[in-house]
Amino acid sequence: MLAEALKARAAELGFLACGITDPSPPPHADRLDAWLAKGYAGTMRYLHRQAKRRKDPRLNVPDALAVVVLLENYYSPDTAADLDPPRIAKYARGQDYHRVTLERLGRLAEWLREHGAAVAHPYVDDGPIPERELAQRAGLGWIGKNTMLIRPGVGSFFFIGTIFTDLPLPSDPAFTTDHCGSCTRCLDACPTEAFIEPRVLDATRCISYLTIEQRGAIPEPLVEHLRGFAFGCDICNDVCPWNHRFAAPTSVPELRPVHSLAGIDERHFETIDEAEFRRRYGGTAFERPGLAGMRRNVRAALASMDRQEDRP
Ligand code: B12
């Protein structure tokens, strides 16, 4: 069967898992409206602009009959240096997944074309796709209290990619069980208290938003809670028992760690100019906050450690 052959090809390419769903509106699409109305998206205006297409993925690729959903492992264990501030989140330590994973999805899209698809459009975090909801409906895992898609036997340290295709592939059964149980470790561990309730995150309090998406100063009361992070945050994934038990290092060479800020002079970003920043960090995830953003982040990350040390 074509679906079986597709999944075998995905495994051969090194994806963690592959599931199939259809592009119809996901069941919790209305939650996006409620979330946006509360202002939890902060300055991520694109989420407002794209809401219609996120709620109805068919609008993105009108000819699509099926969505192939892929999980891409980015996990690497922390070394002692990774825990030293200024810290960067695990997902950003390898080469930029927007390029690496998109290319790898492109290879699977090529395979679909060789097997009769006229349409095979890959996305990874670069389109108005409700990636976690589609992954859940494709049977790949459940949405945890920390809002992450979690897969039994794997954990949550992966990217989610999709390929919209006009091949009429059969959908997998949705993942319908919740394996969080009475656990609340992620909610309790979040240093900025960004979770309003289980599965609802106020992004404007999340360290990942503050260090990557937000422009301008990080609000002073949150600085002391950054726990040394200067780019992204792993805490609500690190504390999850499913990651403790199952996270295993990525087999994708390009996603293995190459970037680190360990041991940099605390004035490093202050002393380089835009040209030097582009030369050193061009093509890395640090381009999103840019030089001004990284200066702000490193200052705040180091200040957060000083203030922790000040505490009685
Ligand atoms: C905006 C965004 C952010 C924002 C907001 C995060 C958020 N939780 O909403 C910020 C900048 C904070 C962020 C941070 C991170 N992100 Co981000 N982010 C996104 C993005 C672009 C959109 C997410 C979105 O639409 N948010 C709006 C809310 C309302 O949507 P949602 O959380 O997906 O919720 C839906 C479902 O959960 C469901 N739902 C809601 N309530 C309930 C209740 C029940 C019972 C059920 C069943 C379902 C359900 O309905 C919602 C609407 O469809 C996606 C990529 C994409 N295209 O989807 C990546 C994405 C979610 N991010 C990802 C990653 C890796 C991260 C970080 C780990 C990075 C880091 N280390 O710093 C952190 C994790 C923080 C966290 N706990 O979420 C991955 C997640 C992979 C996974 N395993 O789930 C994604 C999918 C990117 C990718 N392609 O791999 N991110």
Ligand code: SF4
């Ligand atoms: S990524 Fe960090 S700051 Fe954001 S919700 Fe998770 S623990 Fe909180």
Ligand code: SF4
């Ligand atoms: S830490 Fe516990 S509550 Fe949070 S996502 Fe993991 S299992 Fe669910």
